[in-house]
Amino acid sequence: MDEHQRFMGIAYQEALKALDEGEVPIGAVIVHENRIIGRGYNRIEKLSDATAHAEIIAISAASSTIASWRLNNCTLYVTLEPCLMCLGAVMQSRIETIVFGASDPRAGAITSFHFRPEVERTYRCFPSIIPDVMAEECGQLLTTFFARLRKKC
Numbered sequence: 001m002d003e004h005q006r007f008m009g010i011a012y013q014e015a016l017k018a019l020d021e022g023e024v025p026i027g028a029v030i031v032h033e034n035r036i037i038g039r040g041y042n043r044i045e046k047l048s049d050a051t052a053h054a055e056i057i058a059i060s061a062a063s064s065t066i067a068s069w070r071l072n073n074c075t076l077y078v079t080l081e082p083c084l085m086c087l088g089a090v091m092q093s094r095i096e097t098i099v100f101g102a103s104d105p106r107a108g109a110i111t112s113f114h115f116r117p118e119v120e121r122t123y124r125c126f127p128s129i130i131p132d133v134m135a136e137e138c139g140q141l142l143t144t145f146f147a148r149l150r151k152k153c
């Protein structure tokens with residue numbers, strides 16, 4: 001198992017925590033020098049906070065761990081392609097690489113919608129992107145969650 005698979009597997013475990021709480025199952029971890037410094041999973045409903053996405057929580061935890069908002073030389077592993085809000089937080093925190101599982105054709109800001117030219121123009125850089133790591137597993141978790149949700153309606 002390679003490094004990306006290993007850390008995405010841990011992000012997936014975070015997504016399962018969200019699932020257990022009835023949240024959209026998305027998980028994230030932030031890695032610096034092969035060590036996890038931040039973890040998060042969706043907590044929007046639990047915290048009544050629209051910004052409580054897995055990535056935002058993981059960024060906050062990582063910043064607390066290293067006592068800096070600058071997450072230089074860090075990699076974000078997240079089970080779903082980040083939205084525009086989360087991409088903005090990644091840019092502000094200076095995360096170097098984004099590794100994601102499933103694409104998000106509805107709200108993804110990396111490959112599904114192409115905000116990159118504007119973001120690069122504004123920040124004069126853009127993180128390295130590694131898509132589709134455990135994409136099938138991550139996507140299936142979301143598909144199953146939303147199918148169950150629709151059944152309840």
